[in-house]
Amino acid sequence: MKLNERSVAHYATCDSPPDKTGFLFKKGERNTAYHRRWFVLKSNMLFYFEERDGREPIGVIVLEGCTVELCESAEEFAFAVKFDCAKARVYKMAADSQAAMESWVKALSRASFDYMRLVVKELERQLEEIQEAAGGGCAGAGVAGLQGRPKLARRNYVSRSSIQDEVHRENGVGWSKPPVALANGFVEGGSSCVAWDGCADSGNSIGICDGARAPPVPPRRRGASLESPVSPGTVCFSKLHDWYGREVEDLRTQWLQSQ
């Protein structure tokens, strides 16, 4: 199958900021030794270079639909990227430290287009609600003002409390998190503002956590089991987040037990 390889390779090295970079050992396909490669994660594409300043990637792993697991290996800090299609290759990798391994596993397991789409839809929905509330004469009411509306309280309150539970659990385990740079992240009226063209996107509406109507089944989820890592079989963002949090927690437990 053809791929627009030149443009894909260009995407790897163009100045759009990567989501994660670093050295990892990757197990070869025919030559089963582990080779040290420089990895660049951008969106749902994991590129690898021979050298850190390589001009062109040696290869790319399209991560959509993958699962990331710890693996049994003589190598320390090893993990594997797996796919559920027939005869799929398993990509075995190893990091240099526990922290690096955790960080990569977390980053890769959330690299999918579907995950990004889910978060975008959730924020889009939230912004619409806020704007509606403001437009309804409750200017400046903010989020607190929304909970007074029965429909929204039913839609939102339950899901948020379960996410809160998950977050506390995850936080209690003491993930090594990078310093929060919220101040950095909020440039008021910054150049990153993109005017959404007002399209209600009704065709693709996923209707996250909407009890008022059955959400359309997102294309990928049909037939996938609830246990399937990348297709939790739900359009509910809180559940998806819940699932991701648990996956990472499980991996950590597995690793701790193996020590």
Next chain:
Amino acid sequence: MRFNEKELVSLSRQPSEMAAELGMRGPKKGDVVKKRLVKLVVNFLFYFRTDEEEPIGALLLEQCRVEREDSQSFSITFLDEAERKYLFECDSEEQCGEWMDSIIKASYEFMRKNLIFYRTEIHRLTGKDPLEQYGISDETRFQVSNGLQLAPSATSSL
């Protein structure tokens, strides 16, 4: 450049909301318009010979420009090769518009920009970071200028 072809082919088989028979012409000189089943799955555009199961090819829809060519046709150009156009002929002006819109929105980078906009706007209106309640505020992919704020612990650079 190596890529995981089997997995990409498998991705092409997923149900898609945007799939149709369009006329498609490749970017090379001498390429002619051919009827293809064109299918949009996440940020890839797959194209098949009608009734074939395996796609002939895939286009990653990042760093590309979508332009209207005439009332029923549009083109996709990749920023690194601006002279090479992939041309698509639709059955109607409406269908053409729908495809253009869908392809533009199919880019991960486009979604990221919108997410950042929503996040910033919600924070401006409410004083709260909407991602914080989900515990994902720190994820690099959600940062305004993620290239600049990677702390040592966030990357495993050795």
